[in-house]
Amino acid sequence: MSELILDKYISYIKNEKELTSNTLEAYMTDLKQFKDYLTENNIDKLKDVNKTIIIKYLMYLQKSGKATSTIARRLASIRCFYQYLLNHSLIKEDPTHNLRSPRCERKLPDILTKNEVDILLSQPSEDNFKGVRDKAMLELLYATGIRVSELIALNMDNLNTKLGYLCLEEGNQISRIVPISNIALKHLTNYIDNYRKKVLKAEQKNILFLNYSGNRLTRQGFWKIVRKYSKKANINKKITPHTLRHSFAVHLLQTGADVRMVQEILGHSNISTTQIYSLTDDTKKLKDIYKKLHPRK
Template sequence: MEKTVHEFIYYLNVERGLSENTLNSYLRDLKNFLEFLNQQGVTKWQEVKRTHIMKYLIFMKEKGKASATVTRNIASVRSFFQFLLQEGMISENPSTDLETPKQEKKLPEILSPQEVDKLLNQPDTTDFKGKRDKAMLEVLYATGMRVSELISLNVEHVDSNNGYILCKGKGDKERIVPLGKMAIKSVSDYISKSRPQLRKNLSEPALFLNHHGKRLSRQGFWKILKKYAEKIGIKQKITPHTLRHSFATHLLENGADLRAVQEMLGHSDISTTQIYTHLTKQRLKDVYSKSHPRA
């Protein structure tokens, strides 16, 4: 049964070109489902019934899994059974018309422009690592790119003269995103003065390097961000995605076109971008409630 799961992951990789993170998510979800089925005494995919999947839903809820986690798991299971049906491995799809729990729409956490300024001014730019950190934070806020996209950047992807950066997103889709003056200055400063000190191998293409001279990892960036967030005393939970959310919200608050923001974020569906319009409306409502004498 596990072999079939890996065949499905291979199919998603080759046929649909999904990102490594998405593939890992599918694999994790299906391994958890497989483990549950083994406990139920199921030894073949052909033996799986609708009742097994319903029991798995109840099992996850009893384990205290969030609605979003349960929904994602069931989506993975549903896609997997569609694949099995398509490949002729099963004659009926037991996951058809499954009801998944309604997700609570949580608005993303963002920083105020003042908090972003404080955060971006934390790195000590007299130090070569500080120059790198400053450049990374500036690029992340200037472009709204994902951390996976940030750390996958190569030096050749930066066009400082024209103020653009080439970003490779989900499914290896490329997009060109403009860089602001502050980000261009910080990146140029890092490339000319700091990166040569971090680089150990002249053929290393990665833009942002760790102290070993290798490409910086997601975990490495997360530690850097957490350190600076603690320095300025940000009490809310801050993640690398917080700057992406802040980027989108601040653009829309200042009159940016929703389609333009969608393109810069690399969203394939504009409905994903629309969450930020709800956020700007909520912020306006909060400001009104605090400021208007008869609110």
């Protein structure tokens, strides 16, 4: 593989494709490693690379223990490179044509049991600003399944405490309406009525969740909050803010909620994204049946 052609291609994707620096770095790394493989196998000319060689390379990656997602990305990088070569008449055929990318396994999300959720949410104290705010945020996150970015971006006018729902916005339009449980609403009302005003600044009066300085709590700040209470709860699982979103979805489905209703609440554009939560529950049921019925338990 010619260094000159490779440099021209890198320049092309850098200037024409407007890729992010991370994506560009990934493309460059993938192609360099493919080039090293070709060199080690005494393949120096682009015209000598055919479909069989690329398949062998993918098999080599698999035997080396590379993840399916990594192999799929490597193939995508190689495919883009050969499409560039074909479009610039540097080769006559694209050796990646009709090569199927390996299917990535859908990773089941980590979830908490209902008891573990109760333990986690019971950790914040309820007699000071920070504890009451943290309690309200955790309860609201589990009650609604909203994203962390949505949680910290909430303003007072996104909230209707009388009817008990959140009105979430995307741009200048309403994206979805999310109901709030009575328990979460109770803790949220306590925070707003009795503690939020203690740090409230006039210019920040619309922000819902504030830090001690009276400014909007950051994403990083909330991650620290979750990490603190997870450690305090002594739950032997890796817990992130997203874990509560996952748990919310699975627990709803376990109690008989329709998958399309959960999709709407979570704001998933594709129902297949929501269906993975059903898979989590089905997998647990399958394991339970297996343990009961298999002759060698």
